[in-house]
Amino acid sequence: MKDPAELVVDAVDRGIFTVDRAVFTDPAIFELEMRHIFEHTWVYLGLASQVAAPNDYFTTFIGRQPVIVMRDATGRLGAFMNTCRHRGALVCQRRQGNARYHVCAYHGWAYGSDGRSKTIKDLDTGAYSEHFLADDHDLVPVARFGEYRGFLFASLSAEVPSLEMHLGDMRFFLDLVVDQGPKGIEAVPGSSSYTFRANWKLQLENGMDAYHLTSTHPSFMNIVDRRNAGESANRLKSLDFAAYRERGGFTFDHGHSALFTPNPNPQVRPLFASIDELRSRVGEARARWMLNTRNITVFPNLQIAENASLQLRVMRPLSHDLTEMTIHCLAPVDEADAARDFRLRQFEDFFNASGLATPDDTTCYEDCQSGYGAGIVRWQQGYSRGIMSVQPGSGPIGESIGIEARTHQMGAAKVQDETIFHAGYREWVRLMKAGLARDAAGATS
Amino acid sequence: MSGIDPARVLSEVSAFLHDEALALDERRWSDWLDLFTVDCEYWVPAWKSEDEQTSNPGRELSLIYYGARAGLEDRVWRVESRRSVASAVLPRTQHLISNVRVTGSREIPGVSGAAEIDVRCEWTVHQYLPKERAVELFFGRYEVCLVRHPEGLRIARKKIVLLNDYLPARIDFYSL
Ligand code: FES
Ligand SMILES: [Fe+2]
Numbered sequence: 001m002k003d004p005a006e007l008v009v010d011a012v013d014r015g016i017f018t019v020d021r022a023v024f025t026d027p028a029i030f031e032l033e034m035r036h037i038f039e040h041t042w043v044y045l046g047l048a049s050q051v052a053a054p055n056d057y058f059t060t061f062i063g064r065q066p067v068i069v070m071r072d073a074t075g076r077l078g079a080f081m082n083t084c085r086h087r088g089a090l091v092c093q094r095r096q097g098n099a100r101y102h103v104c105a106y107h108g109w110a111y112g113s114d115g116r117s118k119t120i121k122d123l124d125t126g127a128y129s130e131h132f133l134a135d136d137h138d139l140v141p142v143a144r145f146g147e148y149r150g151f152l153f154a155s156l157s158a159e160v161p162s163l164e165m166h167l168g169d170m171r172f173f174l175d176l177v178v179d180q181g182p183k184g185i186e187a188v189p190g191s192s193s194y195t196f197r198a199n200w201k202l203q204l205e206n207g208m209d210a211y212h213l214t215s216t217h218p219s220f221m222n223i224v225d226r227r228n229a230g231e232s233a234n235r236l237k238s239l240d241f242a243a244y245r246e247r248g249g250f251t252f253d254h255g256h257s258a259l260f261t262p263n264p265n266p267q268v269r270p271l272f273a274s275i276d277e278l279r280s281r282v283g284e285a286r287a288r289w290m291l292n293t294r295n296i297t298v299f300p301n302l303q304i305a306e307n308a309s310l311q312l313r314v315m316r317p318l319s320h321d322l323t324e325m326t327i328h329c330l331a332p333v334d335e336a337d338a339a340r341d342f343r344l345r346q347f348e349d350f351f352n353a354s355g356l357a358t359p360d361d362t363t364c365y366e367d368c369q370s371g372y373g374a375g376i377v378r379w380q381q382g383y384s385r386g387i388m389s390v391q392p393g394s395g396p397i398g399e400s401i402g403i404e405a406r407t408h409q410m411g412a413a414k415v416q417d418e419t420i421f422h423a424g425y426r427e428w429v430r431l432m433k434a435g436l437a438r439d440a441a442g443a444t445s
Numbered sequence: 446m447s448g449i450d451p452a453r454v455l456s457e458v459s460a461f462l463h464d465e466a467l468a469l470d471e472r473r474w475s476d477w478l479d480l481f482t483v484d485c486e487y488w489v490p491a492w493k494s495e496d497e498q499t500s501n502p503g504r505e506l507s508l509i510y511y512g513a514r515a516g517l518e519d520r521v522w523r524v525e526s527r528r529s530v531a532s533a534v535l536p537r538t539q540h541l542i543s544n545v546r547v548t549g550s551r552e553i554p555g556v557s558g559a560a561e562i563d564v565r566c567e568w569t570v571h572q573y574l575p576k577e578r579a580v581e582l583f584f585g586r587y588e589v590c591l592v593r594h595p596e597g598l599r600i601a602r603k604k605i606v607l608l609n610d611y612l613p614a615r616i617d618f619y620s621l
Pocket of ligand 1: 085086089104106107108109
């Protein structure tokens with residue numbers, strides 16, 4: 001295996017940033033990503049609104065490891081490894097539900113919704129040792145669990161900064177999502193999961209990729225045009241990439257990034273239906289930010305896309321060339337019927353695996369993964385647009401919204417900046433190096 | 446119910462469903478569109494949990510929801526435009542329809558011979574992906590409302606229950 005630190009060349013001062021295709025193709029690298037990235041940083045789990053009531057739970061994964069997120073009887077949230085302490089069966093079989101107790105189906109050990117061991121079947125007659133009886137039989141909690149305004153995260157390593165520090169001023173962009181409704185936001189009932197036969201970082205990149213829009217999605221753009229011109233009888237309004245004039249982006253520490261485009265047609269956003277309420281509650285400036293087209297990545301597994309409708313997507317890498325996506329439509333709580341209907345139709349039109357845009361993206365990821373079969377071609381040329389215009393720090397726009405960013409970029413929409421991907425790869429290198437150093441220390445101790 | 450003979454209706458709607466399936470499998474898209482009324486509802490619900498589908502397309506997510514044929518026309522236009530890489534290499538599809546039952550029928554008052562017929566059936570699509578050299582399988586249930594006009598049967602409503610909704614990277618009308 002190649003040295004992970006040498007798989008990313010980060011020399012922007014010399015006009016160079018590139019990535020070795022091994023990061024997408026090498027199963028040994030994937031193994032390290034699971035250990036050193038997914039098991040050693042904050043990973044997005046879900047929304048607090050998915051476990052709104054006492055004893056609500058949902059199950060998910062941190063990297064490859066099964067996890068159960070529960071609200072206990074007193075309302076406290078926790079996240080635990082979804083494996084029985086006895087001989088390992090999943091304690092919870094279902095994706096979501098409500099249960100005060102979780103009884104393992106294999107030998108009947110029972111746990112409370114606080115993760116505590118409640119009963120061990122036939123404990124009295126078990127001829128157990130003192131050692132066993134003194135042992136802790138509770139579900140194993142994740143090392144760190146945190147919530148930022150309804151977004152739930154966990155880390156399997158305790159060696160991480162606080163969640164607030166980890167998110168940094170990405171919080172500004174999460175706030176723009178949460179504050180869209182006077183009562184906050186919720187995931188609309190119904191979600192969809194699909195897989196694509198490509199590395200997870202293809203999605204990580206594409207979610208922030210302005211350059212692909214006009215070439216990957218011409219059929220979507222044409223359909224929007226046809227509807228606007230009355231050539232299609234479908235009256236659904238949606239975004240028009242061709243109308244975009246300028247675009248900006250920020251990168252942050254810990255791999256996060258945010259992309260925004262002032263929206264020339266804010267009235268085609270479902271949120272526009274409540275524009276008066278919005279302006280009076282959050283002010284004109286933040287209302288405008290909410291109506292901007294925005295795409296954000298919270299490294300390594302969460303993206304929120306707000307171009308058509310409002311999508312939250314979670315990436316779950318399954319192998320070096322297989323990735324699972326779970327997608328949700330977000331909406332203000334108690335949104336009016338007309339706006340909700342508009343939001344759903346826009347979402348389905350663009351995003352689903354059965355939509356008119358997402359399948360073109362995922363097809364391109366699969367074509368990339370197939371193209372990487374050309375193993376003698378080593379270095380990517382796809383991280384260079386904007387490399388001469390990207391600036392350090394927050395810039396005037398960042399300062400105007402009071403955020404601290406690592407880099408910023410603002411200019412013509414046609415720059416279609418690719419330096420926004422650098423953030424993820426910088427964090428990738430940082431975590432991989434730290435993991436390899438841990439391994440080396442462990443091997444010599 | 447006078448004038449609607451259950452046995453004759455069953456064979457008539459079965460033949461209609463088989464024709465619709467064949468139009469998709471033979472990629473006769475405009476023939477397929479012609480089988481729908483202009484104001485048809487076409488609906489593929491999403492799932493809320495292991496056991497429950499979404500039931501209110503106005504408040505809950507669907508995989509596809511259209512309140513008019515125009516939505517399907519957009520999709521056909523997209524495939525024919527050759528501008529969508531997702532359909533650049535089309536799957537070879539095979540629709541199988543079975544267990545057809547007529548669950549209700551109503552004459553449309555005031556229009557001689559016009560009727561609405563509720564049909565349910567089971568469906569399976571096997572598809573071969575020439576690019577990936579792979580096979581995919583989808584299956585579920587159709588809940589269809591057909592209307593009989595002088596020119597024949599048309600689909601006024603088609604709800605497609607997709608039972609295996611852990612999806613591959615793309616799925617479109619021709620695979621449902
Ligand atoms: S594995 Fe759970 S009780 Fe034995
Ligand atoms: Fe895209």
